[in-house]
Amino acid sequence: MSEQREEGGxxxxxxxxxxxxxxxxxxxxxxxxxxxxxxxxxxAKLRDEAPVWQDPRTGFFVVTRFDDLRDILxxxxxxxxxxxGGQGGARExxxxxxxxxxxxxxxxxxWLPAPTLAGRDDPNHKQMRAMFNEAFRPKKIExxxxxxxxxxxxxxxxxxxxxxCDWMKQMAVPLPLIVIGRQMGxxxxxxxxxxxxxxxxxxxxxxxxxxxEERWSVEMEIEAQHYFQPIFERLRREPDDTLLSEMVxxxxxEWGRALNDNELHAEMMADTFVGxxxxxxxxxxYGVKLLIENPEVWARLKEDPERHLRTFxxxxxxxxxxxxxxxxxxxxxxELHGVxxxxxxxxxxxxxxxxxxxREFECPEKLDLDRDKPxxxxxxGSGIHHCLGAPLARRELYxxxxxxxxRIDELRFxxxxxxxxxxxxxxxRALRELHIEFRASGK
Numbered sequence: 066m067s068e069q070r071e072e073g074g075x076x077x078x079x080x081x082x083x084x085x086x087x088x089x090x091x092x093x094x095x096x097x098x099x100x101x102x103x104x105x106x107x108x109a110k111l112r113d114e115a116p117v118w119q120d121p122r123t124g125f126f127v128v129t130r131f132d133d134l135r136d137i138l139x140x141x142x143x144x145x146x147x148x149x150g151g152q153g154g155a156r157e158x159x160x161x162x163x164x165x166x167x168x169x170x171x172x173x174x175x176w177l178p179a180p181t182l183a184g185r186d187d188p189n190h191k192q193m194r195a196m197f198n199e200a201f202r203p204k205k206i207e208x209x210x211x212x213x214x215x216x217x218x219x220x221x222x223x224x225x226x227x228x229x230c231d232w233m234k235q236m237a238v239p240l241p242l243i244v245i246g247r248q249m250g251x252x253x254x255x256x257x258x259x260x261x262x263x264x265x266x267x268x269x270x271x272x273x274x275x276x277x278e279e280r281w282s283v284e285m286e287i288e289a290q291h292y293f294q295p296i297f298e299r300l301r302r303e304p305d306d307t308l309l310s311e312m313v314x315x316x317x318x319e320w321g322r323a324l325n326d327n328e329l330h331a332e333m334m335a336d337t338f339v340g341x342x343x344x345x346x347x348x349x350x351y352g353v354k355l356l357i358e359n360p361e362v363w364a365r366l367k368e369d370p371e372r373h374l375r376t377f378x379x380x381x382x383x384x385x386x387x388x389x390x391x392x393x394x395x396x397x398x399x400e401l402h403g404v405x406x407x408x409x410x411x412x413x414x415x416x417x418x419x420x421x422x423x424r425e426f427e428c429p430e431k432l433d434l435d436r437d438k439p440x441x442x443x444x445x446g447s448g449i450h451h452c453l454g455a456p457l458a459r460r461e462l463y464x465x466x467x468x469x470x471x472r473i474d475e476l477r478f479x480x481x482x483x484x485x486x487x488x489x490x491x492x493x494r495a496l497r498e499l500h501i502e503f504r505a506s507g508k
Contacts, residue, residue: 082486090115095413096122096273098489104389105430108418117404125392125411126404129418131425131443133401137393137414138447144393144412145186146450163276167283175287176294178331183340183391183450190449192319196311197336197453206456209244213457216243217464218472225472225505229479232499237349238342241461245341250296250307259338262289266334267343271490290330297329308337341454344444345461347387347495348378352466354485354499355381357476359432370470378462379439380432383420386444389494390415416443417494475504 084103087093093107094100100107111118111129118127128134137144171177182193199205217240224230242256251259265285268274274282300313312332316323324332356363366373390413399406406412420442421429433439445452452458482500 082484090118091121093118093120094122095120095127095491098273098486101489101494102486104417104494105421108415108421111415112418112422112424117402117406119404120413123413125413126395126406127390127413127415128401129415129422131419131422134414134416134419134443135447137412138443138450141186141449143395143397143399145396146184146190146393163279166276167279170280170283171287174284175290176327176330178286178334179325179327181331181335183336187449188319192317194449194453196315196317199311201453201457203456206460209248209457210460212247213240213244213460214464214467216240217461217468221468221472225503228505229500229502232353232501233346233350233496234498236465237346237353237499240349240465241342241345241458242338244457244461245338248307248341249309249337250305251309258292259289262286262292263334263339263343266339267490267493267495268488270339270492271488273489273491286334289334293330293333294326297326312337340452341457343493343495344387344452345458347493348381348385348444348458348462349465350496350499351385351387351494352378352381352462353469353476353501354496355384355432356469357478357501362432362434363476365434366466366470367474370467373434374463374466374470375459376434376436376439377432378459378466379442380434380436381462382444383426383439383442384430384432385494386417386420386442387494388444388446389417389490389492391446391492416446419443472506473503474506474508477502 082099082102084106085092085097085100086106087100087110090110093111095104095107108129111127116128116130116133118129119125120127128137168177182190182197185193217236220236220240224235230236238260239256242260243253246253246256246259262285265282269279269282269286296309297313300307300310304310304314312324312329314323356366362377366377393412393414395406395408395410395412398408419425423429426436445455445458479500479502483498486497488495488497
């Protein structure tokens with residue numbers, strides 16, 4: 066929930082839930098779905114009172130200040146990604162025996178996912194990332210731009226005359242999925258099937274499932290594996306010009322081989338279809354929510370989109386970061402803000418807290434189209450693990466909001482159709498739905 070709405074905002078923007086405002090540190094629980102609806106009060110309390118806080122429920126050391134996060138992200142000597150398998154290690158920290166049962170399920174019915182690109186450290190990370198850098202180099206992104214533009218306008222033109230839509234389902238979800246599907250050579254007709262698989266994967270990432278629910282997520286991922294495995298085998302016989310063919314066939318020189326099946330299946334979910342769609346989807350959704358809550362910003366975008374749109378996009382990413390926080394491991398005994406962090410401990414670095422740090426940003430809760438250096442937020446991380454798909458994500462956001470500005474004159478929330486609750490998730494922030502009404506341009 067944005068600070069603007071909590072302080073008043075538009076009458077039809079009020080959410081039916083009360084934001085959780087912790088009075089003490091003991092009341093902060095990031096596994097609580099009510100707190101997740103609006104975590105920003107908890108973040109502010111932690112930044113002020115406990116910038117390094119050991120969560121009593123998870124044991125994670127939660128870090129919330131901007132300067133500390135930036136230092137950690139740039140310091141790959143003392144903080145690493147691969148000590149215990151990255152995000153998988155985070156789940157393991159909450160239940161080793163349960164994770165062993167999940168591992169056996171992968172091994173008996175599918176392929177046990179190998180560490181992803183995000184879960185590796187240099188030199189292994191650098192060697193693997195070189196393959197993806199080629200796919201996301203500026204000329205490749207530029208070549209995709211007209212397709213992204215045409216897809217955005219095609220999606221909005223399909224519903225603009227109706228005067229209402231579920232923005233999540235009709236724009237925010239399909240746009241990035243269609244784009245990454247094009248890169249991967251997956252037919253557009255299959256995107257909703259893939260969305261079901263990525264949703265299941267994201268729910269497992271969120272670490273809030275029962276064991277039965279987690280088993281369902283693993284089974285869904287295994288279903289996806291059996292969808293993609295024949296494609297891998299075909300592309301080994303008959304390479305084409307897609308990113309997936311590149312992933313399947315390109316030999317990593319230092320390894321002397323291409324990715325194996327276990328590595329490919331991990332990349333398909335984590336770094337391509339989830340990484341290539343989920344964050345864009347959530348930012349596209351929250352961008353419209355912020356526009357309705359800030360009508361003066363909407364007016365300025367309508368008046369001069371070329372001047373303001375890029376700054377608006379950066380402010381959306383900063384204010385409503387799709388990735389609330391990820392993880393690093395301490396590779397040695399450390400002390401930060403007087404808190405002793407033992408070797409092997411897991412740090413939960415909360416990007417969304419750092420992006421509202423008043424020590425770094427003036428009036429951080431404000432959506433400011435005149436903000437100096439608006440792109441210095443941490444929504445895409447920093448350092449060697451900076452999101453390689455960030456340039457494409459920014460183009461997706463640009464064309465989604467450009468199409469909105471061009472095709473629509475007035476925006477509002479559909480009365481009584483939104484509760485503005487997020488999907489329960491420890492790491493990501495995603496609206497369930499966003500029903501809006503509007504007046505199309507020229508009507």
